[in-house]
Every structure is written in structure tokens, then in C-alpha cells.
Amino acid sequence: MGQLTQFAPFLLMFVVIYFFMIRPQQKRAKNEKEFESSLKVGDKIITKSGFHGKVVELADTSAVIETMSGKLKIERSAISMEMSAALNKKA
The missing domain is CATH 1.20.5 (Single alpha-helices involved in coiled-coils or other helix-helix interfaces)
Structure with missing residues (x-):
């Protein structure tokens, strides 16, 4: 005890x-x-580093987003869940 x-x-x-x-x-x-x-093609997102863009292609672990300055290939984990949800909530 x-x-x-x-x-x-x-x-x-x-x-x-x-x-x-x-x-x-x-x-x-x-x-x-x-x-x-x-995530699906056409979603508007914000990355954790602050880039705003729209998803144009999806692969297994990466995504291609279109920004005002061109296309960027990023990892899906670099997309901010909170900021993207707030962006889509405003729209």
C-alpha cells in the first residue's frame, strides 16, 4: 500500500x-x-510561409499551386489548415 x-x-x-x-x-x-x-483541384489555399494560391495539380505528397507570380510545387504538409479555412470562410 x-x-x-x-x-x-x-x-x-x-x-x-x-x-x-x-x-x-x-x-x-x-x-x-x-x-x-x-484537398482538391481548384481549392484556394494559403501556405504556412504565407503564399496565397489555387491548387492546380495534386500528386501523392505534393501539390502544384498557381500564384500571381506563376506556379509553385509544394508539399501538401506546407499548406496551412487554419489560414486556408479562414480564407475560404471569408469568401
Whole structure:
């Protein structure tokens, strides 16, 4: 019984860390994966570095976007889910 009460604070700390740090991060990663896979040609997007464009081609892990200065090939993971959602919400 004494050893159990000794480890209770560590167990409680792990549970708190799991629910406030690990679980939300896993949920966010899952949402980003779903967003990347739901992209389609014609979507207006903003990259994480701030480029605005429209998707013109999609490959497995990359996308070609058309910007005002031309076409760029980028990784799908470089597209910002939050900024693109805000852009499409305004329109």
C-alpha cells in the first residue's frame, strides 16, 4: 500500500500530461492529415510561409499551386489548415 501511494503523484502527472498535451496533439495531427487528403483541384489555399494560391495539380505528397507570380510545387504538409479555412470562410 505504501508503494502505491508513493507512485500516485507520478501516475496522476502522466494522466494530466496525456490529456492536456499528447491527446490534443494527436487529434490535431489527425485533422491535418484529413485536410491534406481532402484537398482538391481548384481549392484556394494559403501556405504556412504565407503564399496565397489555387491548387492546380495534386500528386501523392505534393501539390502544384498557381500564384500571381506563376506556379509553385509544394508539399501538401506546407499548406496551412487554419489560414486556408479562414480564407475560404471569408469568401
